[in-house]
Amino acid sequence: MAASARTKDVRKIPLLAVSYYYEHSRVEIPPGFSQRLKLYIFHYILNLGFGLAQFFDHVGIIPDVYFLRTLMNLVIPPPLKDKHLIIKDLRFEEVDVRIYQPKMSITGQRRGIVYFHGGAGQFGSIHAYERTCRYLARKSNSVVVSVGYRLAPEHPYPTQFEDCVTATVHFMRTAQDYGVDPSRIITCGDSSGGTLSTAVAQALGNRRDLPKLRAQILIYPYSQCVDFNLPSYQQNKRIPVLLKERTLYLGLKHLNKDLSVMEALFKGCHIPEDLKPKYQKWVSSDYIPHEFKTRGYEPSATHPFSKEVYTEVKSMFDPVYSPLLAEDSVIDRLPEAFILTCEYDVLRDDGLLYKKRLEDHGIKVTWCHLQEGFHGSVFLAVFGGIIGFQSGYKGLQEISNFLRLM
Structure with missing residues (x-):
C-alpha cells in the first residue's frame, strides 16, 4: 500500500471510531431483562470484535471474516479431556x-x-x-x-x-x-x-x-428472505447480539452479494408482484400470534418492485x-x-x-x-x-x- 493511501486510511480512524461508538450507543437492552449488565458487557466485547474486523478489512490488513474466525478460535479455549x-x-x-x-x-x-x-x-x-x-x-x-x-x-x-x-x-x-x-x-x-x-x-x-x-x-x-420487517425484526432490531442490520449484512456476505441492496431488501423491493401471493401464504405478520406483537409492531409501507435488486438476490429465494x-x-x-x-x-x-x-x-x-x-x-x-x-x-x-x- 502506498504511503499516501496509508495516510488516508489512518485519517479515517477517528471517523470509524465515531461510527462504532454511534452503533454501540444505539443498542437497547430489554428493560425487564434479569441479566441486563451481563448482556451489555457481552455485546460491548462482541461489537468491539466486529469493529476491529471492519477496520482491519478497510485498511487492507486482513479481511474481516478471517480476523473474526481467528479471534473466535483464540478466545475459545479447548475443553479438558472428557472421561465419559x-x-x-x-x-x-x-x-x-x-x-x-x-x-x-x-x-x-x-x-x-x-x-x-x-x-x-x-x-x-x-x-x-x-x-x-x-x-x-x-x-x-x-x-x-x-x-x-x-x-x-x-x-x-x-x-x-x-x-x-x-x-x-x-x-x-x-x-x-x-x-x-x-x-x-x-x-x-x-x-x-x-x-x-x-x-x-x-x-x-x-x-x-x-x-x-x-x-x-x-x-x-x-x-x-421475504419479510425483514416482521414484528421480531422491528422489536429486536437493536437488541444484542444479532442486530437487524447485522443479520442482513452477514446473509448477503454469505451469498457474496452487493451490500448496497440492503435498504431495498428492508423495504421489500425484491419481491416480484407475481410471487407475492404465493409467499404471503407462508410469510405474513398475520400468522404471528397477537402476544408477540404487544411490544410494538407497525405494518410496513409498500414500495415498488425493483427487477435489478431481485436479479441480484434471487438465490435468497x-x-x-x-x-x-x-x-x-x-x-x-x-x-x-x-x-x-x-x-x-x-x-x-x-x-x-x-x-x-x-x-x-x-x-x-x-x-x-x-x-x-x-x-x-x-x-x-x-x-x-x-x-x-x-x-x-x-x-x-x-x-x-x-x-x-x-
Missing part, C-alpha cells in the same frame, strides 16, 4: 467431522445426532462447538457427529449445504458402525446451522435409499437458503421437529412461521420459547461463567429432554 466420551476426528468422504461416542454401555443401539454449527456460513467450527456437542452426547446418551463443513467465501454457497448433506448421508449409511440405530438419526443446528438442519431434512425427505430421519432440531433458525419457501410436497415429507425461539431475537418470527407451516401439514412440533432468550444464548450456555445466561441453560435442558424421547 470417546472423541475421534474423521472424514465422511471429503467432509471433516468429529464424532462423540458415550463410553457407557447400553442394551441395543443409540440415537445419532448430526450437528451443524452456526456462523452465517462463514464462521464457526468443530472447535467452537466442542462443548455443545459434548453436552448433547452426555446428557442424551447419543452419538453426536459435528460437521466441519467448508466456509464461505473460500467455498461459495451452497457448498455448506452440500457438505452437510454428504456427511449426513454417509452417517446414515454407516450408522451401525458407530452403534447407532439408522432409524433414530436427528439433524440439529443453531442459527444458520438450524437453517441447514431443516434444509438437509428437506433434501432427504424423498430419498428411498435411506431411512427416514427421526427428527429435526432447529435452534433460532433463519427461515425466510432458494429453499436451501430460505427453507420456509419450500413447496408443500417437500414440507409434507418432513419428520417431526423441535423448534426453539427467543423473545429477544430478530429471527424469533422466522421460527414461529416455520412452526406454523409444519403444523399446518400435520407435522408434530415441540416448541420451546425462551422468554429471556436472545440469539446465541444456547451456544453461550455451555461456556458458563460470565457469558452463560439462564435462558440458554433452560434451552439446553429442553433440547436434551426432547432427545431422550426420540
Whole structure:
C-alpha cells in the first residue's frame, strides 16, 4: 500500500471510531431483562470484535471474516479431556467431522445426532462447538457427529449445504458402525446451522435409499428472505447480539452479494408482484400470534418492485437458503421437529412461521420459547461463567429432554 493511501486510511480512524461508538450507543437492552449488565458487557466485547474486523478489512490488513474466525478460535479455549466420551476426528468422504461416542454401555443401539454449527456460513467450527456437542452426547446418551463443513467465501454457497448433506448421508449409511440405530438419526443446528438442519431434512425427505430421519432440531433458525420487517425484526432490531442490520449484512456476505441492496431488501423491493401471493401464504405478520406483537409492531409501507435488486438476490429465494419457501410436497415429507425461539431475537418470527407451516401439514412440533432468550444464548450456555445466561441453560435442558424421547 502506498504511503499516501496509508495516510488516508489512518485519517479515517477517528471517523470509524465515531461510527462504532454511534452503533454501540444505539443498542437497547430489554428493560425487564434479569441479566441486563451481563448482556451489555457481552455485546460491548462482541461489537468491539466486529469493529476491529471492519477496520482491519478497510485498511487492507486482513479481511474481516478471517480476523473474526481467528479471534473466535483464540478466545475459545479447548475443553479438558472428557472421561465419559470417546472423541475421534474423521472424514465422511471429503467432509471433516468429529464424532462423540458415550463410553457407557447400553442394551441395543443409540440415537445419532448430526450437528451443524452456526456462523452465517462463514464462521464457526468443530472447535467452537466442542462443548455443545459434548453436552448433547452426555446428557442424551447419543452419538453426536459435528460437521466441519467448508466456509464461505473460500467455498461459495451452497457448498455448506452440500457438505452437510454428504456427511449426513454417509452417517446414515454407516450408522451401525458407530452403534447407532439408522432409524433414530436427528439433524440439529443453531442459527444458520438450524437453517441447514431443516434444509438437509428437506433434501432427504424423498430419498428411498435411506431411512427416514427421526427428527429435526432447529435452534433460532433463519427461515425466510421475504419479510425483514416482521414484528421480531422491528422489536429486536437493536437488541444484542444479532442486530437487524447485522443479520442482513452477514446473509448477503454469505451469498457474496452487493451490500448496497440492503435498504431495498428492508423495504421489500425484491419481491416480484407475481410471487407475492404465493409467499404471503407462508410469510405474513398475520400468522404471528397477537402476544408477540404487544411490544410494538407497525405494518410496513409498500414500495415498488425493483427487477435489478431481485436479479441480484434471487438465490435468497432458494429453499436451501430460505427453507420456509419450500413447496408443500417437500414440507409434507418432513419428520417431526423441535423448534426453539427467543423473545429477544430478530429471527424469533422466522421460527414461529416455520412452526406454523409444519403444523399446518400435520407435522408434530415441540416448541420451546425462551422468554429471556436472545440469539446465541444456547451456544453461550455451555461456556458458563460470565457469558452463560439462564435462558440458554433452560434451552439446553429442553433440547436434551426432547432427545431422550426420540
